[in-house]
Amino acid sequence: MVLKNQHKLSRRERQIMDVLYRRGKATAAEVHAAIPDPPSYSAVRAMLRVLEEKGHIRHEAQDLRYIFIPVVPREKARRSAVRHLLETFFEGSPEQAVATLLDVSRDLSPEELDRLAALIEKARKEGR
Amino acid sequence: MVLKNQHKLSRRERQIMDVLYRRGKATAAEVHAAIPDPPSYSAVRAMLRVLEEKGHIRHEAQDLRYIFIPVVPREKARRSAVRHLLETFFEGSPEQAVATLLDVSRDLSPEELDRLAALIEKARKEGR
């Protein structure tokens, strides 16, 4: 799908997609409220319509208002985003990425670190 | 700096910044070659000039050609990118991010997994 290529969305389009992925779904008003220093409400709606025409999002009618939802499921979009991040900033290296991730995720609790360690142990057992 | 906000770059600007971060630095010709289905060489140069005017990149003259370099160091830019990724796709959860990272990084060797485990151990010791 279109999100497979990281450079198909314009500035505002991408900003809106990010809001939708962060929230999972949203009304036009919620998107408008989530954008820092936003344009007018009708400008946001117009962009949502553009995104829908391009096939990036769809809407469901609910109580006389539209709920906008990304077409590419979050699970898939984030995998694509992670791959792009690795390639762009980390030379494909998961180790460097994890190091940075630990660095920006300050104050991880022992429990959280345990869970991270368990993930790696699981990966080890699965032979990957 | 400008990369602190993830939505300040247009589609092509961001594409070019990604190339520069991936390579660390590049000539206009290298940027041109690194872009899939690129516009003309002169169009790429024009965009580089725009990026420089906006302060995102700078250039150094080397052997009669320009080497373009991001103004925000890679270390800083990637931290910002990681934070944005966590927030957009992982609800701020490093655990989910690591799980996906392990998922997309197929065929990690035991050595690589050891190194990842060591990173977590180190984080544990540093109390963070």
Added chain:
DNA sequence: CGGTTAGTGCTAGTTTTTTAGCATGGTGCT
């Protein structure tokens, strides 16, 4: 030297993106 290649500075035209307003419909309240 002249021709070719590779580079830069600059510009303007074209295309795309972005924006906001108008018209309309639905709902709730007085």
Added chain:
DNA sequence: AGCACCATGCTAAAAAACTAGCACTAACCG
């Protein structure tokens, strides 16, 4: 009913992004 508020569909204009070409310089090679 009328009004206010909230929503949508649609449009066109403004702004931004994008593009490629021209003029020029420098270096290299025959």
